[in-house]
Amino acid sequence: MQDMKEKQGRLEQLVEDLLSEAKKQGATSAEAGVSSDAGLSVNVRLGEVETIEHTRDRGLGISVWFGHRKGSSSTSDFSGDAVRDAVRAACNIARYTSEDSCNGLADRELMAANPPDLDLYHPWNVEVEEAIALGIECEDAARSVDPRITNSEGASLNTHSGLQIYGNSHGFIGGYPSSRHSISCAVVGQEDDAMQRDYWYSTARSRDTLEPPDLVGKKAGERTLARLGARRIPTQEAPVIFQAEMAIGLMRSFIGAINGSALYRHSSFLMDHLGKQVFPKFVRIHEQPLLPGGLASAAFDSEGVATRTKDFITGGILQSYVLDSYSARKLNMQTTANAGGVRNLYIEPGDMDLEALLRTMDKGLLVTEMMGSGLNMVTGDYSRGAAGFWVEDGEIQYPVEEITIAGNLRQMFAGLQAVGKDLDRRSSIRTGSWLLEPMTIAGA
Amino acid sequence: MPTTTNIACNTLLAPAELKESDLDRVMDQILSHSIDSADIYFQSSRLESWVLEDGIIREGAYNIEQGVGIRAINGEKTGFAYSDEILLPNLLEAGKSARAIARSGGSGNIHIKGATAPNQFYDPINPLDTLSEEQKIDLLRRLDAEARKQDPRVTQVIASLVAVHDVVLVVDNEGTMTGDVRPLVRCNVHVIVEQGEQREQGSSGGGARQAFQFFIDQDRALEYAREAVRLALVNLEAVDAPAGTMPVVLGPGWPGVLLHEAIGHGLEGDFNRKGTSAFSGRLGDKVATEGCTVVDDGTLPGRRGSLSVDDEGTPGQYTVLIEDGILKGYIQDRLNARLMGTESTGNGRRESYAHLPLPRMTNTYMLPGNREPGEIIASVDRGLYAVNFGGGQVDITSGKFVFSANEAYLIEGGKITRPVKGATLIGNGPDVLTRVSMVGNDLELDAGVGTCGKEGQSVPVGVGQPTLKVDELTVGGTSA
Ligand SMILES: [Zn+2]
Numbered sequence: 001m002q003d004m005k006e007k008q009g010r011l012e013q014l015v016e017d018l019l020s021e022a023k024k025q026g027a028t029s030a031e032a033g034v035s036s037d038a039g040l041s042v043n044v045r046l047g048e049v050e051t052i053e054h055t056r057d058r059g060l061g062i063s064v065w066f067g068h069r070k071g072s073s074s075t076s077d078f079s080g081d082a083v084r085d086a087v088r089a090a091c092n093i094a095r096y097t098s099e100d101s102c103n104g105l106a107d108r109e110l111m112a113a114n115p116p117d118l119d120l121y122h123p124w125n126v127e128v129e130e131a132i133a134l135g136i137e138c139e140d141a142a143r144s145v146d147p148r149i150t151n152s153e154g155a156s157l158n159t160h161s162g163l164q165i166y167g168n169s170h171g172f173i174g175g176y177p178s179s180r181h182s183i184s185c186a187v188v189g190q191e192d193d194a195m196q197r198d199y200w201y202s203t204a205r206s207r208d209t210l211e212p213p214d215l216v217g218k219k220a221g222e223r224t225l226a227r228l229g230a231r232r233i234p235t236q237e238a239p240v241i242f243q244a245e246m247a248i249g250l251m252r253s254f255i256g257a258i259n260g261s262a263l264y265r266h267s268s269f270l271m272d273h274l275g276k277q278v279f280p281k282f283v284r285i286h287e288q289p290l291l292p293g294g295l296a297s298a299a300f301d302s303e304g305v306a307t308r309t310k311d312f313i314t315g316g317i318l319q320s321y322v323l324d325s326y327s328a329r330k331l332n333m334q335t336t337a338n339a340g341g342v343r344n345l346y347i348e349p350g351d352m353d354l355e356a357l358l359r360t361m362d363k364g365l366l367v368t369e370m371m372g373s374g375l376n377m378v379t380g381d382y383s384r385g386a387a388g389f390w391v392e393d394g395e396i397q398y399p400v401e402e403i404t405i406a407g408n409l410r411q412m413f414a415g416l417q418a419v420g421k422d423l424d425r426r427s428s429i430r431t432g433s434w435l436l437e438p439m440t441i442a443g444a
Numbered sequence: 445m446p447t448t449t450n451i452a453c454n455t456l457l458a459p460a461e462l463k464e465s466d467l468d469r470v471m472d473q474i475l476s477h478s479i480d481s482a483d484i485y486f487q488s489s490r491l492e493s494w495v496l497e498d499g500i501i502r503e504g505a506y507n508i509e510q511g512v513g514i515r516a517i518n519g520e521k522t523g524f525a526y527s528d529e530i531l532l533p534n535l536l537e538a539g540k541s542a543r544a545i546a547r548s549g550g551s552g553n554i555h556i557k558g559a560t561a562p563n564q565f566y567d568p569i570n571p572l573d574t575l576s577e578e579q580k581i582d583l584l585r586r587l588d589a590e591a592r593k594q595d596p597r598v599t600q601v602i603a604s605l606v607a608v609h610d611v612v613l614v615v616d617n618e619g620t621m622t623g624d625v626r627p628l629v630r631c632n633v634h635v636i637v638e639q640g641e642q643r644e645q646g647s648s649g650g651g652a653r654q655a656f657q658f659f660i661d662q663d664r665a666l667e668y669a670r671e672a673v674r675l676a677l678v679n680l681e682a683v684d685a686p687a688g689t690m691p692v693v694l695g696p697g698w699p700g701v702l703l704h705e706a707i708g709h710g711l712e713g714d715f716n717r718k719g720t721s722a723f724s725g726r727l728g729d730k731v732a733t734e735g736c737t738v739v740d741d742g743t744l745p746g747r748r749g750s751l752s753v754d755d756e757g758t759p760g761q762y763t764v765l766i767e768d769g770i771l772k773g774y775i776q777d778r779l780n781a782r783l784m785g786t787e788s789t790g791n792g793r794r795e796s797y798a799h800l801p802l803p804r805m806t807n808t809y810m811l812p813g814n815r816e817p818g819e820i821i822a823s824v825d826r827g828l829y830a831v832n833f834g835g836g837q838v839d840i841t842s843g844k845f846v847f848s849a850n851e852a853y854l855i856e857g858g859k860i861t862r863p864v865k866g867a868t869l870i871g872n873g874p875d876v877l878t879r880v881s882m883v884g885n886d887l888e889l890d891a892g893v894g895t896c897g898k899e900g901q902s903v904p905v906g907v908g909q910p911t912l913k914v915d916e917l918t919v920g921g922t923s924a
Contacts (some may be wrong), residue, residue, distance in 0.1 A: 045718070048520065049521055049545075049799065050521060050522065051521070051522040051523075051524060052522070052523050052524065052525075052545055053524045053525070053800070054519075054524070054525040054538075054541045055526075055798070056525075056526065056528070057528075057798065058528060070502075070503065070504075071504055071505075072503070072505040072506070073505060073506040073507065073508075074502070074505070074506075074507045074508075075507065075508040075509070076508075076509050076510065076528040077508065077510065077528070077529075082508075085508075086508070089506040089508075090506070092506075092577075093505065093506060094479055094504075094844055095479065096494075096501060096504060096577045096578070096580075096581055097500075097501045097502065097504050097578075098500035098501045098502065099500075100500055100502060103502075111774065123464075128544070130686070151720055153718070153720055157483070160481050176638065188720050188841055195720070195722065195841045195842065196841060196842055197720065197839065197840075197841035197842065203755075214920035221814040227842075230842070235687050235688040235689070235886065236924065237924060263600070265497075265600050266600055266636050266638065266643060267600070267636055267643075267645060268600060271643075279564070296699070296882060330738065343603035366922065367756070370838050371837045371838075371844070371845075371868075371870070372835070372846035372847065372848050372868050373834060373837075373848060374834070374846075374848040374867065374868035374920065376645070376850075376865075376866055377645075378636065378643050378644060378645045379643070379644065379865075381865050381866060383848070383866065383867045383868040383920040383921065383922070384846070384868050384920070385837070385846035385868055385870045385920070386842070387844070398913070401842060401844055401919070402844050402870055402871070402918065403870065403921075403922025404687075404846075404867075404868050404869075404870050404918060405920070406685075406687065406867065406868075406920050406921055406922045407922060408922075412605060440687045440920075440921065440922040440923075440924055441687075441688075442640060442688050442870075442918050442919060442920045442921065442924075443918065444689060444918075
C-alpha cells in the first residue's frame, strides 16, 4: 500500500508536469490523464499450461485548448522528453482545429471536491503456480460435467491492478488505485457430428467475491451441454425472453440511444424523448456511481465532474440524458457527469425468477446468445443472430440455433412485459431477464 | 535506398543504442532454458487522426506507442512479457519472465543477421507526412461540402482522416532479424439525412497502405461522400426486410465479409490444431460448389490487409484455402504450423508488441467465375440482393455466422424492385458455399475498411468476391 501511495505521488507529479508544460507552451486550459496497470494472465488447456502473460501497460494523454480550439495527444512514454513532445503535438494540432464555443473543460464549480474512497483496490498477488492450479481446477470441473464434453478451449485466470490519475487546469487533480480479477472457461461438446461451445466467467474487484473456479467450470460445462442437439425453428412471430446476460445488451443500447453525442448528431431513435414514456410504467433505471467496490464505480467522471446517483427512467419516463460537457453544451443543457460513460446501471428487478418468466411467456423463445451488431441507432431497427431455447407450456423444450430475431428497439422497450429478479451480478449493468412482446424470428 | 530492416533498426534500436551483440545476449539468455522457439518484437507506432463535424474541424489527436514484446515457446506452452521501454535492462527482464515457461537446460549461441523481405507490397513511407496539415483539413472540408451539395436533406456530416505509421522489427531464435515499415491511411464519411420526422444514416469510406494521395487520386474521397449520401437516401425509402430462408444474391466487393466470417476464421490454424473448428479435420473435403476458389492473399500491392512480412518475420503469401470447391489449406502462424507439422503461411499477426501473435487473415477473397451479374439476378424469382454490409461474427465451433446488410433490395420476378431495411443474414459456414449456384465474372475487392477482431486483438484486413448467388440463406427481417 505504501508502495502504491508513492507511485500515486509520482503519477500525480507527471500530471502536474503535463499541465504546467501545456501552460508554458501557451495553452489557455488543459487536462491530462495518466494510467499504469500491471497484471498476470494465465491460460490452461487440457490440463496443461498454455500461455503465461505478464502485462504492464501505461499511458498518458493530454488535451490542450487555445480558447475554444482543442488538440490532443497520447503516448506510453513517460520520459521528460516525451512529456514535452506530447504537449507540443497536442498544441500543434490545436493550431488547425476550429473555434468551437462548446469546446473546453467542464465548468470549474462542478469539479469533485474531496472525492470519497470507493474501495476499488484489492490486489491479488497470485503466484504463477497457484494461478495455473486454479485454472486447471476450473477446466477439470467443466470437462467432468459429462462425457459429451469432448474438447476444451481452456480456462484462464487474469488479475490486474493499477492506478489512474486525472487533472486539469481548474486545479482539479484526483486519482485512485483499482483492481480487477477474472476467471473464465470455455469447453466444447459433441453429439453425433455437431459440436457446440459455450463458456462462463466471473469477474470482481476482489478475489474474495470471485466465483470459485470449480463453479465457473461447472457452469461452462453445463451451458455447453445444454446446447447440444440444437435445431432450427420455422420463421414466425413469438414472444421472446432475453436472459439476463443478453438483457444487459438491451440496457447498453438504451444508454447508447440517450448518449449526448448520438443526440446532438440527430443519430438516435430516442431523440427528443426527454419527459416522454419510453418504457412501461413499472420500469425504473438508475445509476449508482458511488457504490463501494462497484465494478464501474468512480467519484468523478473523466472530466473531473463529481458523479451522483440519478434516475434515467422513472415510471417508464425518460428523466435524463447521458451527457458530458461537450454534448451538454451542444444541447444547451448541463453535463450529467457521464464523461466516459455510465457507472453501475441498475433496472429495478421484478418478483419473478427465470422459471416464472418462462411460465408467464408459456410459448416462445428464450435467447441466451446473440451474434452480430445489427442495430440501426438512428431508427432503432434491430436484427441480430440468436441462439437459445424453444419454450412451450412454460418449459424449455430444446436448444435452437441459426435463427435471427428482429424488431424495433423503441417498440421492444415500450412492450417490455416483465423484468426478472435473476440478476447477472458480473456486470456493472445489472438486470434480470426481460420478457418482451412478440418479435419476428427468421429460421428454417 | 535503405532496406526496411535498416529503417527499422534505425528507428527502434539506435535511439536506445542497442547493438546486435545486445540482441545476441538477450536471445542467448532466453535459449538457456529448453525453448523450441522465441522471438523479440520491437514496434514503434504513430497515429494521427482528424475529425470534421458540423462543418468544423472538431478534433485532432496524435498518439505515439512503442515497446518490445518477448515470447518463448516450449511445445504448446508460451511465455510472454513486454515492456514499453526499449532498453537493454527491460529486454533482459522481459526475456527472463518469458523463458520461465520452460526449465533451464537449453543453450543458445546465436548470431543476429539482418534479412529483408523478398518482396515489398507497399512503400516504406510515413503517411502522416504525405499531406500538410492544411491539406488534410482542406480535404475534410471538401468532403463536407460534397456531401451537403448532393441533397438538401443532408443534415449532418462527420468526416474523418486517420494515418498510421507502424515500424516493426522481429528477431527470431535463428537470429534472423526482419523489419517492416507499414503505412496505413483511412478516410470515412458518415451522414444523417432527414425528411420530415424520418431520419436515416449512411457511411462510406476506404483506405490503403499508401500515402494520403490515394484519397485524392480518382476523386476517391469525394466519391465516399457521394456514396454515403446515396446510401442514406436509399435507406429513407426502404421497406421492412423479409424474414425467412430464401435465395440471396450478394454483390461484389465488401459482401466478401461472408468469406471472412463463414470460411476464413474456421480455417485458422489454432482452432484446427485444437480441433475446435467446424472445419477441423476436413482438409480434402468438398466444402463448396465447383467453381468456388477462395484465397488469402497478403501480397496485393498497397492493400489494407497486405503484409510484406508478418509479425513473425515470415514473408506475406498467397494461400489457396478452397480450390474448385475442395478444402485445400489452413491459415498458419509459426506455432500452429510447427505443431501441425506444416509451414507458416505468413499469417502470424499481432495487434501490437503487447499482444501474442495469432493466425489471422490478410486479404480474403473468391476468384471470379463466368456469369454476368445481370444473369444472376434474373435467375431469382423472389429473394434478396444485398450489396453493402456492416460487420459480421462467427461461432467457430458450431460454424454459425452472421453478417449484417445495410443496403439491400428485394428481387421479384428476376428484377431488383424495392430497397429494404438493414437485416442480419445467418448461415452455417461449412455448408453455405455448397449452396452457391452462380459465381459472377466481376471480382471486386473492398474499399479498404475492414478490421478483424479475435481474442481482443484488432488487425486491418481486406475482403472481396464477385457477385454470388446463394440458393438458401436466412434473412432476418421483420416481414414474415
Ligand atoms: Zn474477423
